[in-house]
Amino acid sequence: MAIAYRILLLAVVILFTDCKKEEREARAPTAGQWHTVMNTEGIGEGKTELFTVEGGQWRVRWQTLPVKEGKEGYINLWIYSEEELFVDRPVSSDGIGYTEGETLVNGSGAFYINVGSERLTWKITVEEFLEESPASD
Numbered sequence: 001m002a003i004a005y006r007i008l009l010l011a012v013v014i015l016f017t018d019c020k021k022e023e024r025e026a027r028a029p030t031a032g033q034w035h036t037v038m039n040t041e042g043i044g045e046g047k048t049e050l051f052t053v054e055g056g057q058w059r060v061r062w063q064t065l066p067v068k069e070g071k072e073g074y075i076n077l078w079i080y081s082e083e084e085l086f087v088d089r090p091v092s093s094d095g096i097g098y099t100e101g102e103t104l105v106n107g108s109g110a111f112y113i114n115v116g117s118e119r120l121t122w123k124i125t126v127e128e129f130l131e132e133s134p135a136s137d
Contacts, residue, residue: 032131034059041123043067046115048124050082053108057129060090060113063100064120072097073119082110096120 037058038051064075074094079087090103097120115122 032129034127035130037126037128039123039125041121042115042117043121044117046117046122048113048115050110050112051126052110053126053128055128055130056108057104057106059102059104059127059129061100061102061125061127062091063123064093064096064098064117065122066097067119067121071119073117075099075120075122076116077124078114078116079105080112080114082112087111 037053038048040046040048060077060079062075062077064073066073072095074096075091076089076093077091078089081087087107088103088105090105091101093099113124113126115124
């Protein structure tokens with residue numbers, strides 16, 4: 001009976017160790033690159049063209065400049081799905097001149113960005129993270 005118990009215990013330890021290895025491999029960061037999906041710029045209020053993201057992770061990068069030196073403005077960005085469902089509000093800034101930033105977004109599909117702005121020119125870039133294909137042995 002003691003031998004059967006030890007064999008069972010050894011089997012459980014081996015199985016548990018192998019499962020933990022698979023969990024660590026699944027959580028390991030994957031290699032990949034950011035690819036531009038869309039670039040746009042404007043002044044004042046605006047709405048981007050519809051853009052499609054196929055991967056699960058993407059980011060919105062923005063940059064603003066004052067229209068007139070010494071005059072501050074504001075910018076608000078709202079991300080919506082093609083079905084006009086609210087997704088995120090990555091930036092809401094008031095009393096700014098030059099600024100830039102980025103935010104990460106998760107999800108795939110077709111989206112657009114509504115821009116609310118006054119006294120600022122703006123540039124927006126949407127980038128999608130695409131994982132590299134595993135190297136073949």
